[in-house]
Amino acid sequence: MLNMLMHRPVSGTNTSMATSDRNLLDRLKWHQPQQGSYFTLSNRCYANDSYLLASCIDQENRPTTICSSYGKDKEEESKQQLNNRYTMLGSSPLQKESTTSASKKRKADAFHSGKVGCTGDGTVLVVKPEVENQQSNSNDKKKETSGENSKENSKALAPMQDYIHVRARRGQATDRHSLAERVRREKISERMKFLQDLVPGCNKITGKASMLDEIINYVQSLQKQVEFLSMKLASANSTLEYNIDEFFSKEMDPVSSTTCPPAGMPCEPVALSYLPFNNSEQAVARGGLDMALDHPELALRRTMSAPAAVPEAFMDSCYTVTTVNGSSVTWDTNMRSCYDMMKEPIGSFTEKTKWLHH
């Protein structure tokens, strides 16, 4: 029975973890001493604040704990969780606690002697509680083996910063392929959990195949929805110029009220980003999409065609909303003129929609 506890902040930023298996294999160092085998694989993709705690408990109450924590504040927490696991098992937590601290000290010493750079802000903690009766003498042997291992590892992986220590259970395969496979499975299950949270209605489903089906259905439905909405927009496009200003006034209001208000400064780039109607350098500097290129065309349209009020109204509304939050008088008048301009297209649009609906 494999019981995994994964405590990692699941976030979108943590995606650099997705190293390929080949990469992982290359970084995996393995040793096989007489007592047990420690495996150190370095993965610099784990950020300093993220930590991983996984405890595997087999059926004969022989806990083997893989724990690597980064950041000193997380250490206490992980120890607490370890204790919880042990109390759940029914064995005495104090004894385990002593083993924990002892092995931690051993590990720290080993790292000091091995000149590893990760002792600066992250501590690595390896717990290997054995069967109770041979605990004392096995500790000494372990001390030696762990010291050796970490020295060798530190020699091999001196520039690496962060470590994950993986300890194989008794009876589990310990070659590097199966270890890498295990790590990969962990990652996959973690991502599956994240996807499960993301896709609605996926929480009740168990089983990876049906979950994948659900995810596929969801993605398909989203893509179809985009298609359908673009159809709708294509049919309704004639009224778009009229609505853009209004939409933006709606969009900008919550933004300027929620994110911007305390400083007042962040409002300005938003307001400036609308300048490219006049100023093409701004667009280039901002790395905006296509403003610089089609700006002349827009200007031409403005000077030549009758509905010249559209871009102006657009600009004015943006300015009133972003810079002067309260006053919407000018905005209203502009909207009126805009609406007057757009009367005929609206008529054609309603006809079209009628045709679409039937």
Next chain:
Amino acid sequence: PSLPTLCNHLSPPSHPSLSPSPPLPPESKPMSAFHFLRALSQINKSTPKSSLLLRSRRIRQAAYVSMACRAGRSRLWSRALLRRLQRRSRLRYLISQRTRAGIAPKRLKVVRPRSGEPSRAEALRRLVPGGPGMDYCSLLDETAHYIQCLSSQVQLMQKVVGSISCETPQP
């Protein structure tokens, strides 16, 4: 007839002057909405009103492009999407030499399907842009991000449609 709308839309990541593309600012959500709406108005002006199909296709492409631009170049799926659309538009229109020189197309190595992964993963690969080149782990990762972006884009489009349909006064 219209070179400008989509090609211009597709050009920014490949601009030699702009590469490497700057990191997206925190206010990129309204900005991407702004880009999308501008593309919409461009499409509206440039394409003939009669061909509904062509316009809807362009709007869909604009939606995908604005989505991918919001996601940035660090994501596999957005890169694949932009590349695909760009290749398509390259076939369709004439693009300037500068644009063509801009992107050095990165080769995605095609990973053979693993034996361990479920059979439905292939279907997911076909759905997520750039999926055939990913291994299963990063496929799930990219799928999660893709779903997030897609749903936010759908929300945006729904908002636009809603604002159009409910704000249309009866003449």
